[in-house]
Amino acid sequence: MSSSEKISVGILGATGSVGQKFIELLANHPWFEIKELAASESSAGKNYKDAVDWFLPTPMPEQIREIEVKKCDPNLDCKIVFSGLDSSIAGEVETEFAKNGYVVISNSRNHRMDKDVPLLIPEINPDHIELIKKQEYGEGFIVTNPNCSAIGLSLALKPLIDSFGVESVNVVTMQAISGAGNPKKVKLDIEDNVIPFVKSEEEKMETEPLKIFGELNLDGISFADFQINAQCNRVNVTDGHLETVQVKLKKDTSKNEMISSWRNFSSEPQKLKLPSAPNHPVHYFDEEDFPQPKIHRNIENGMAASIGRLRPDKFFDYKFVVLSHNTVRGAAGGAILCAELLNFKGFI
Numbered sequence: 001m002s003s004s005e006k007i008s009v010g011i012l013g014a015t016g017s018v019g020q021k022f023i024e025l026l027a028n029h030p031w032f033e034i035k036e037l038a039a040s041e042s043s044a045g046k047n048y049k050d051a052v053d054w055f056l057p058t059p060m061p062e063q064i065r066e067i068e069v070k071k072c073d074p075n076l077d078c079k080i081v082f083s084g085l086d087s088s089i090a091g092e093v094e095t096e097f098a099k100n101g102y103v104v105i106s107n108s109r110n111h112r113m114d115k116d117v118p119l120l121i122p123e124i125n126p127d128h129i130e131l132i133k134k135q136e137y138g139e140g141f142i143v144t145n146p147n148c149s150a151i152g153l154s155l156a157l158k159p160l161i162d163s164f165g166v167e168s169v170n171v172v173t174m175q176a177i178s179g180a181g182n183p184k185k186v187k188l189d190i191e192d193n194v195i196p197f198v199k200s201e202e203e204k205m206e207t208e209p210l211k212i213f214g215e216l217n218l219d220g221i222s223f224a225d226f227q228i229n230a231q232c233n234r235v236n237v238t239d240g241h242l243e244t245v246q247v248k249l250k251k252d253t254s255k256n257e258m259i260s261s262w263r264n265f266s267s268e269p270q271k272l273k274l275p276s277a278p279n280h281p282v283h284y285f286d287e288e289d290f291p292q293p294k295i296h297r298n299i300e301n302g303m304a305a306s307i308g309r310l311r312p313d314k315f316f317d318y319k320f321v322v323l324s325h326n327t328v329r330g331a332a333g334g335a336i337l338c339a340e341l342l343n344f345k346g347f348i
């Protein structure tokens with residue numbers, strides 16, 4: 001696809017942790033081209049290279065360095081806006097963009113539980129995009145990407161729910177520093193430390209998967225009815241959220257059956273060969289000390305979840321570990337995959 005045929009996109013919150021990842025992942029995208037960058041008033045008016053405190057290990061893409069950062073007003077020259085906005089303003093701003101005809105794909109929590117807004121993981125609930133037709137924004141609409149920890153957990157649960165049914169889940173997270181925002185700006189007391197609190201995270205983990213695994217019907221989504229209990233911690237890791245999970249299944253299942261269900265899992269994005277889709281959304285490792293953030297977070301360009309350490313549990317049926325990249329699969333990469341699905345299905 002030539003540059004002039006690509007769909008022009010904007011990034012709201014382009015200077016943040018998620019915004020920078022959007023830039024990295026969209027710099028050479030086959031379908032989308034970055035046209036607009038927007039952030040807060042303190043960044044607006046500056047060239048991107050001067051507005052941003054770039055912290056990614058990859059160099060800032062040449063083509064965006066001189067783009068002028070704008071305010072988050074709905075007068076940007078693009079069709080899609082990817083939002084990595086702070087949740088204090090994301091709700092309002094995203095509504096304005098949708099009302100003004102933009103396709104909004106958001107990483108913020110604000111619209112995730114709106115009745116008519118899909119909480120989309122393309123491998124899990126691609127049918128939920130039909131909810132868009134119920135939205136009353138006119139030409140524009142909003143689609144949301146789930147919470148970063150909920151995405152890893154949900155990718156691990158999907159094959160189990162499909163094959164064996166899930167009754168209850170207990171999960172403890174160890175979440176990376178980049179999940180708290182641009183680490184050059186957000187100062188966490190994380191050296192030689194673990195912070196046993198991530199604001200609002202436990203509530204999101206306990207509710208969002210129930211919408212993600214909910215059933216689409218005429219009234220919207222009827223939520224799934226399994227139970228989730230979550231405890232969330234911040235640890236001294238740059239990227240990649242690790243989660244230890246205990247699960248009670250609806251039927252007797254062997255360890256091999258569970259591992260096969262993960263290894264054989266494939267879905268709509270793989271069938272459609274969407275550009276950002278991992279070949280295998282879930283990887284299972286036999287090594288006793290895998291997965292680890294430093295080793296596995298970038299597997300399949302950060303778009304796959306890595307699972308390991310499946311073993312029987314004294315209180316539930318089984319326990320295992322899942323890892324996923326928080327700013328890729330859990331944010332920018334996941335949102336781009338949503339946009340690819342929407343484009344393929346003719347919604348854009």
Ligand code: NAP
Nearest residue numbers: 013015016017018039040043084086087108179181182331
């Ligand atoms: P961040 O690094 O703090 O970035 C926030 C962005 O919002 C910056 O670009 C900032 O612009 C902009 N912003 C702040 N106040 C604004 C205002 N009043 N008007 C316009 N723009 C404003 O945060 P982040 O980690 O990227 O997270 C962004 C969103 O994604 C949050 O809602 C977060 O919960 C969600 N999320 C994050 C992750 C993750 O792993 N980090 C994963 C999933 C979801 P300035 O630089 O100009 O201030």
